[in-house]
Amino acid sequence: xxxxxxxxxxxxxxxxxxxxxxxxxxxxxxxxxxxxxxxxxxxxxxxxxxxxxxxxxxxxxxxxxxxxxxxxxxxxxxxxxxxxxxxxxxxxxxxxxxxxxxxxxxxxxxxxxxxxxxxxxxxxxxxxxxxxxxxxxxxxxxxxxxxxxxxxxxxxxxxxxxxxxxxxxxxxxxxxxxxxxxxxxxxxxxxxxxxxxxxxxxxxxxxxxxxxxxxxxxxxxxxxxxxxxxxxxxxxxxxxxxxxxxxxxxxxxxxxxxxxxxxxxxxxxxxxxxxxxxxxxxxxxxxxxxxxxxxxxxxxxxxxxxxxxxxxxxxxxxxxxxxxxxxxxxxxxxxxxxxxxxxxxxxxxxxxxxxxxxxxxxxxxxxxxxxxxxxxxxxxxxxxxxxxxxxxxxxxxxxxxxxxxxxxxxxxxxxxxxxxxxxxxxxxxx
Amino acid sequence: xxxxxxxxxxxxxxxxxxxxxxxxxxxxxxxxxxxxxxxxxxxxxxxxxxxxxxxxxxxxxxxxxxxxxxxxxxxxxxxxxxxxxxxxxxxxxxxxxxxxxxxxxxxxxxxxxxxxxxxxxxxxxxxxxxxxxxxxxxxxxxxxxxxxxxxxxxxxxxxxxxxxxxxxxxxxxxxxxxxxxxxxxxxxxxxxxxxxxxxxxxxxxxxxxxxxxxxxxxxxxxxxxxxxxxxxxxxxxxxxxxxxxxxxxxxxxxxxxxxxxxxxxxxxxxxxxxxxxxxxxxxxxxxxxxxxxxxxxxxxxxxxxxxxxxxxxxxxxxxxxxxxxxxxxxxxxxxxxxxxxxxxxxxxxxxxxxxxxxxxxxxxxxxxxxxxxxxxxxxxxxxxxxxxxxxxxxxxxxxxxxxxxxxxxxxxxxxxxxxxx
Numbered sequence: 001x002x003x004x005x006x007x008x009x010x011x012x013x014x015x016x017x018x019x020x021x022x023x024x025x026x027x028x029x030x031x032x033x034x035x036x037x038x039x040x041x042x043x044x045x046x047x048x049x050x051x052x053x054x055x056x057x058x059x060x061x062x063x064x065x066x067x068x069x070x071x072x073x074x075x076x077x078x079x080x081x082x083x084x085x086x087x088x089x090x091x092x093x094x095x096x097x098x099x100x101x102x103x104x105x106x107x108x109x110x111x112x113x114x115x116x117x118x119x120x121x122x123x124x125x126x127x128x129x130x131x132x133x134x135x136x137x138x139x140x141x142x143x144x145x146x147x148x149x150x151x152x153x154x155x156x157x158x159x160x161x162x163x164x165x166x167x168x169x170x171x172x173x174x175x176x177x178x179x180x181x182x183x184x185x186x187x188x189x190x191x192x193x194x195x196x197x198x199x200x201x202x203x204x205x206x207x208x209x210x211x212x213x214x215x216x217x218x219x220x221x222x223x224x225x226x227x228x229x230x231x232x233x234x235x236x237x238x239x240x241x242x243x244x245x246x247x248x249x250x251x252x253x254x255x256x257x258x259x260x261x262x263x264x265x266x267x268x269x270x271x272x273x274x275x276x277x278x279x280x281x282x283x284x285x286x287x288x289x290x291x292x293x294x295x296x297x298x299x300x301x302x303x304x305x306x307x308x309x310x311x312x313x314x315x316x317x318x319x320x321x322x323x324x325x326x327x328x329x330x331x332x333x334x335x336x337x338x339x340x341x342x343x344x345x346x347x348x349x350x351x352x353x354x355x356x357x358x359x360x361x362x363x364x365x366x367x368x369x370x371x372x373x374x375x376x377x378x379x380x381x382x383x384x385x386x387x388x389x390x391x392x393x394x395x396x397x398x399x400x401x402x403x404x405x406x407x408x409x410x411x412x413x414x415x416x417x418x419x420x421x422x423x424x425x426x427x428x429x430x
Numbered sequence: 431x432x433x434x435x436x437x438x439x440x441x442x443x444x445x446x447x448x449x450x451x452x453x454x455x456x457x458x459x460x461x462x463x464x465x466x467x468x469x470x471x472x473x474x475x476x477x478x479x480x481x482x483x484x485x486x487x488x489x490x491x492x493x494x495x496x497x498x499x500x501x502x503x504x505x506x507x508x509x510x511x512x513x514x515x516x517x518x519x520x521x522x523x524x525x526x527x528x529x530x531x532x533x534x535x536x537x538x539x540x541x542x543x544x545x546x547x548x549x550x551x552x553x554x555x556x557x558x559x560x561x562x563x564x565x566x567x568x569x570x571x572x573x574x575x576x577x578x579x580x581x582x583x584x585x586x587x588x589x590x591x592x593x594x595x596x597x598x599x600x601x602x603x604x605x606x607x608x609x610x611x612x613x614x615x616x617x618x619x620x621x622x623x624x625x626x627x628x629x630x631x632x633x634x635x636x637x638x639x640x641x642x643x644x645x646x647x648x649x650x651x652x653x654x655x656x657x658x659x660x661x662x663x664x665x666x667x668x669x670x671x672x673x674x675x676x677x678x679x680x681x682x683x684x685x686x687x688x689x690x691x692x693x694x695x696x697x698x699x700x701x702x703x704x705x706x707x708x709x710x711x712x713x714x715x716x717x718x719x720x721x722x723x724x725x726x727x728x729x730x731x732x733x734x735x736x737x738x739x740x741x742x743x744x745x746x747x748x749x750x751x752x753x754x755x756x757x758x759x760x761x762x763x764x765x766x767x768x769x770x771x772x773x774x775x776x777x778x779x780x781x782x783x784x785x786x787x788x789x790x791x792x793x794x795x796x797x798x799x800x801x802x803x804x805x806x807x808x809x810x811x812x813x814x815x816x817x818x819x820x821x822x823x824x825x826x827x828x829x830x831x832x833x834x835x836x837x838x839x840x841x842x843x844x845x846x847x848x849x850x851x
Contacts, residue, residue: 022467095776099787143721153746156677378790
């Protein structure tokens with residue numbers, strides 16, 4: 001009897017489910033140090049672990065960056081004033097059972113790590129050294145170049161990375177966002193150590209950085225440590241000038257050879273910048289409807305027409321200037337043209353046919369994914385750091401769920417019917 | 431007075447609840463609370479190994495699993511409660527997992543219970559599954575690294591049921607609905623079932639839900655398995671292929687101990703000694719000292735009764751020979767020179783840290799709990815593990831290296847010349 005009661009509960013609960021917010025308002029504390037460093041702490045004492053992220057609001061989207069932010073991220077670990085031996089700072093963390101690493105994206109560069117809570121002082125010491133006091137010698141610069149070239153070369157083998165790089169290139173024409181975050185091989189071959197040092201001097205200032213700590217720690221401990229390790233005599237920071245993304249027509253590019261048997265295609269739709277929270281929430285709902293889960297519309301549209309679908313997917317990167325939704329489909333070559341037509345027609349039809357039930361399900365899915373993607377301390381720290389590095393205007397992370405709830409089917413429909421800015425096709429397969 | 435007695439009884443029941451219990455029908459239930467985020471994961475492993483498949487019926491396990499999954503069409507969609515289900519055919523077992531917001535854990539257990547214990551095994555459904563599986567197309571690996579990995583598996587697991595689990599060797603059209611029904615009756619049984627729940631859960635409550643749902647499930651006795659260990663190679667060999675790729679992959683592979691083998695933990699430390707983080711020998715030698723590649727690492731992911739240990743790099747064609755020599759040198763050195771205490775401690779602490787950090791993910795934690803149980807580890811294995819790892823000595827490293835790093839298969843995938851142009 002109880003079993004059937006459970007089934008009943010499950011079947012009626014679909015639209016009554018409350019998805020918990022991973023960042024409820026009261027859980028996150030914000031402070032700003034006198035030198036402009038923003039400090040964010042989310043205490044959670046469920047496990048004796050801390051995750052720390054130091055984010056610098058300078059990524060590959062800085063004008064003429066040419067791969068410098070990514071190169072600098074590598075070099076930062078190749079010796080600092082306190083830990084001069086290459087990689088010794090990371091080694092110290094590893095000896096204590098933790099890890100630390102770096103990530104470059106378009107709007108920011110993050111240096112982050114996870115360690116047992118009793119070693120937080122060491123982690124903060126290491127991350128302050130890596131961000132504020134790297135040596136950046138010419139010798140280290142030259143030594144690192146082959147490694148970075150090998151990293152870029154490796155990406156050329158991944159058709160999805162290739163497709164997305166092309167999609168960004170044509171979706172952000174005449175804007176620094178068009179470049180891959182690593183820079184190109186040509187960029188890296190041309191770079192000089194001086195350019196890296198200049199970039200560091202210009203952008204790696206406490207006023208352009210945030211320190212985020214999540215886990216088994218007291219807020220006061222973090223504030224004390226921030227003062228101990230991140231105090232500098234820097235003057236006030238001058239932010240980067242805004243480079244607007246200009247409106248653009250749709251560019252269609254195809255590079256499919258007669259010998260190819262499969263085709264990867266991407267469609268890029270223009271969306272809002274990060275400071276338009278409502279627009280970003282709308283984009284999150286649309287990309288979820290189109291590409292997430294068993295009932296993803298793009299997959300369904302193609303399958304219903306008997307197309308040989310190898311895979312489908314999408315990504316939506318919110319950015320400081322203007323976002324792009326990228327939807328990609330991977331099909332047999334013979335089906336590629338039909339698949340593209342079905343996708344474009346599907347988007348147009350969707351703009352008129354979003355029911356309240358579809359919208360409610362998509363919202364639930366977006367909120368659930370948001371929760372699931374922020375399960376660990378490391379993920380929570382990364383999310384908080386990414387938000388710190390973005391210009392989200394008057395909104396904070398705790399407004400997100402409310403914004404999702406407020407999106408209407410008309411908003412999602414309008415976005416689905418927007419003119420793409422790029423349609424890319426790339427061949428491959430054997 | 432009556433209410434007081436009832437209250438005391440309830441309290442006693444709660445206090446008596448164990449985080450590890452075995453139901454009378456043999457189902458094992460493990461629950462662990464770890465409230466990092468309001469999320470809960472359920473992991474159900476069915477101890478039905480590739481070694482249980484008769485030689486002429488390879489693919490049988492997958493057909494059983496997919497048939498069971500068809501039942502999902504008759505159930506509420508887990509996405510409607512904000513969760514997801516993940517079902518996977520593994521070398522040693524069938525995996526049914528769900529991840530949900532913590533307040534939906536009972537619903538998740540209920541859904542998995544329905545999928546596992548109450549599938550529709552009528553002819554129409556089974557024939558539909560067999561046709562779908564037979565018509566399935568497999569995507570070939572695109573990058574040099576995955577091609578090399580596939581080549582290595584082919585050699586290390588030659589003629590072993592662990593490989594390949596999917597693809598062309600399967601002859602689904604040889605299978606009949608009766609085969610599927612019989613396999614279900616023989617292997618999808620309570621005594622083969624391990625349930626683990628982890629995350630922001632109440633241990634007693636999750637355990638009770640699992641008990642309530644699974645205690646009525648009936649099934650036959652466990653069938654004894656003819657375990658086949660993965661064998662050492664009889665001789666070393668080199669395989670070299672040219673493919674339309676951009677990077678060169680060099681991969682050295684050895685058979686390795688399975689998780690049930692006493693050498694397994696030492697092998698995990700060796701893996702960290704060689705490659706984890708920035709202090710690993712292969713990373714230091716190939717990437718930092720010689721600058722031969724960006725990726726230089728080892729991989730050891732043991733199955734229950736065997737494994738493949740690989741050391742690999744992705745590099746440029748012109749550096750292939752140097753990379754190969756560097757890999758051989760590092761693996762030889764391991765057998766002749768004792769690791770220093772400092773580097774061994776780094777490897778051990780990283781392994782311990784990695785394990786505990788990964789358990790912030792409720793799904794990983796639940797999987798490890800169930801998987802350790804399936805591999806006959808003690809109930810408190812996750813608590814014992816740091817102590818066991820710290821006991822490993824430099825002499826153990828030499829001994830285990832000598833036992834396993836003898837003959838190898840070297841797989842090299844080169845870009846075709848025209849692809850370079």
